[in-house]
Amino acid sequence: MSTFRSWAQLRECVLASTRVFLADLGHGLLAVGHNSLAVLGLAVLSATFVVGGRADVRGTLEAQALDWLLQRQEARSTDAGDLFDHGDLSAVDRATAVDPSELNRQQSVVANWLSRRYRVAPEPVARLVQESWSLGRRVGLEPTLILAIVAVESSFNPFAQSSVGAQGLMQVMTRVHDDKYEAFGGNHAAFDPLTNLRVGVQVLKDCIATAGSVEGGLRHYVGAANLSDDGGYAFKVMAEQEFMTQLLQGRSVPPTARLPVPPVATAQTAPAVEPELPPAQAPAGKAAVKPAPVKAAKTAKIAGAGSTGAQVALVQ
Structure with a gap:
């Protein structure tokens, strides 16, 4: 009976220790996550202030973002399936044709x-x-x-x-x-x-x-x-x-x-096969016609x- 009690106490101690360890680990990770998010937010906020204060940097970033969006749009529009999925039903009205x-x-x-x-x-x-x-x-x-x-x-x-x-x-x-x-x-x-x-x-x-x-x-x-x-x-x-x-x-x-x-x-x-007359015999106005x-x-x-x-x- 004493042995059974010792094993039960040991199990409870192990479970209690595990619960304490997991609780401490969760609190630690949460604290680290909060700190990391805080650091990340601070970095983003600082970058925003820097970019917002410099028009050249802001323009460069906007241009790069626009180029990326245009490339993505072009890639989607050149897809073979899109050529027919987005057809122009009014094309037949513009065609110069009739049965x-x-x-x-x-x-x-x-x-x-x-x-x-x-x-x-x-x-x-x-x-x-x-x-x-x-x-x-x-x-x-x-x-x-x-x-x-x-x-x-x-x-x-x-x-x-x-x-x-x-x-x-x-x-x-x-x-x-x-x-x-x-x-x-x-x-x-x-x-x-x-x-x-x-x-x-x-x-x-x-x-x-x-x-x-x-x-x-x-x-x-x-x-x-x-x-x-x-x-x-x-x-x-x-x-x-x-x-x-x-x-x-x-x-x-x-x-x-x-x-x-x-x-x-x-x-x-006709003049090519007509006999050529001497100048004295040529009709009047021959050259003119x-x-x-x-x-x-x-x-x-x-x-x-x-x-x-x-x-x-x-x-x-």
Whole structure:
């Protein structure tokens, strides 16, 4: 019995000693933690006063923090999943495109032909054809004439630019007609297909009104109003329009149909095979009617637009 009591007392003593040790250890750690927190808080407070008193140090720290935040934002935005998780649902509203099935029969025939001829998607071409019909009704111009100019000028490339600065689908001289782009937000609107089309049609209408005829208006449009030769520009536009007119009449025109040779080019080749007469026998004014080089007329584009497509085709 005495042995049992001694073991029980020993166990109680051990437990009591353990409780005292743990209690002392906890109080000690708490005291150290309080002191450490106090020291840390004092250090932070001191650093805050130092940084707050020096604008250069504060600016450096703010810049570093901003850079870190921007890097983190960029890293998240470049994640492959985020490219689709944060898509722009309004993008389809900004696209210049329409389903060709929404066009009427005439518009659909022209749109499909132009799409195959110039190797561009049918949806954006369909939208341009639709807009050309609408503009043609409003200003009294044939929509096929508008589309023919687009074809000759830019081959339906809305971002085309000529060497003299004509831009967009209808190659409007943006710096000359910058006032017409003010209503659309500025000159950069020249690369919006529908805006360029509307401005180009307005310029074309003014040119035709000034010249009094479509052919004369085309010469004004390309900047050859005061030149003896427009390099075949008007002929080429009207020939392209004729293709579309034939389509609307139910005729078959292959997309690869080639434009006929302008009469100017044929006339210039005649003197090369004509026997040269002695000066005494030459008709009066022979030298005066000698045709001027075609290239001189091709580079002059100072009026409504510049024909990027026409320049390339005619120089060859």
